[in-house]
Amino acid sequence: MVKKETYSISELAKEFDVTTRSIRFYEDQELLKPTRRGQTRIFSSKDRVRLKLILRGKRMGFSLSETKELFDLWDETLSGNEKQLLLMLDTLSRKRAQLEQQKNDIAMAEMEMDTAEARCREALADLEKRKKEQKMPANEEESTAAEQR
Amino acid sequence: MVKKETYSISELAKEFDVTTRSIRFYEDQELLKPTRRGQTRIFSSKDRVRLKLILRGKRMGFSLSETKELFDLWDETLSGNEKQLLLMLDTLSRKRAQLEQQKNDIAMAEMEMDTAEARCREALADLEKRKKEQKMPANEEESTAAEQR
DNA sequence: GATAAAGTTTACGTAAACGTAAAGTATTTG
DNA sequence: CAAATACTTTACGTTTACGTAAACTTTATC
Incomplete structure (x- = not known):
């Protein structure tokens, strides 16, 4: 028994x-x-694969027409026309550049999220310290320091 | 002279x-x-930074409201409220998960583009070979082989 | 054989992210 | 000072990617 050849619309939806x-x-x-x-x-298993690609494309910020363009290009390369093959190669390299840009963007975002998280944790640690000082005030003077900020 | 404090709308646009x-x-x-x-x-330099973040967000597939949510959350953390700080940390970790997913997606896409490109190059190489056989046919028999596919 | 479940088409509605005038104000430049 | 340049608000239009409802057919189930 092979992988399963066909699917209903609700099977794929689920x-x-x-x-x-x-x-x-x-x-x-x-x-x-x-x-x-x-x-x-x-739906064939080819359709299933394409649906998966469509959704991945969306997560990567591709529009449906961009994805369709890739599908169409790929289909045409199977017909073995030289012009189409070269066009496909060109398109692929442009997409690669786009992915590089995205990887850069993600890396930058991650760094900034690191520093943002660090600041949050610092601020929280500060708050904890104030709480303790509130509970167990070693020196009475300036107990309202927190309110003065 | 510092970095420049303010910007007109067309300066930023350009x-x-x-x-x-x-x-x-x-x-x-x-x-x-x-x-x-x-x-x-x-526009202040803070606005300039935010514009940059907006555009990067877009390239990463973020909607404007998602980006705004992050801006607002960040602004509120500066007020030092504990609840807001915890909310920010939670949001950050969800965004991180999202970025992980995207990195996976990109990695998969790159692999598939690799194999797609390889097939294209093979097909092109094949075409070149046929051209040469056409020009300098060593054996006369089956010169119409290409047409028989 | 009624009824529920899953499928279909047709078509109007909607949110997001701007595009594109139109018409007016403010400032700079020859 | 006239004309060009840059900026403004108001507002309707457009594309993408579906949501949602209505009305209907086909298949499975009790």
């Missing part, structure tokens, strides 16, 4: 936690091309 | 390659809070 509306919309935009049994959609 | 419309929209959504000289906006 597996990837999207609405059937979204899946139908992706078909409408020609990102998915299910066959039909009667009027019911039947 | 520097970050966005329209003035976008900048005004960000102010409308309360992500930027320029002061005014008369009715003209005057």
Whole structure:
């Protein structure tokens, strides 16, 4: 028994936690091309893969038309036309540059989140210290210091 | 002379390659809070930093309201309220998880682009070989092999 | 054989993030 | 001082990516 060949719309919806509306919309935009049994959609494992790619693309900030463009380009490379192959290579290298930019952005964001977190923890530690001073005041003078800030 | 304190809307627009419309929209959504000289906006270097963060957020797939939420949270931590500090820390850790997901997504995408590129290059190499065989056919038999695929 | 469950089409609605005039004010420059 | 330049507000338009409801058909279940 192989991996399973076909899927219903609700199976895919459940597996990837999207609405059937979204899946139908992706078909409408020609990102998915299910066959039909009667009027019911039947999704292939290729469709399943593409749905996964669509959702990953979204998480990376790609629009549906960007993703569709990649799908179409890839399909055309399978026809083995030289021009298409070169176009695909060019597109790939542009996408790579985009991913590099994103990796930079993420790295910067992580650094800034590090310093932000550190400051938060410092501020919290300060608050704890004040609490203790409140509970066990060694010196009576300036017990209202916190309010003076 | 320090870094420069204030900026006009068009200065920022030019520097970050966005329209003035976008900048005004960000102010409308309360992500930027320029002061005014008369009715003209005057942006501080803090605004400049925030604009940079907004744009980076966009490249990372963040919505404006997500970014605004972070700005607001950060501002509130400066008031030193314990509850706000804890909320900020929690939010930061959720964002970190999100960035981890994105890094995974990017890594997967890069791998797939690697194999896609390899296949393209193979296909191109094949085409080159056929061209040479066409030009200098060592054996006459089966010269129409390419057409038979 | 009724009814629920899962599927369908059609179509209007909506939030986000601006684009694009239109019409006016303020400032700079020849 | 006239014309160009930069800025403003108001407001309707547009694209993307679906949400939501209505009305209907097909298949499974009791």
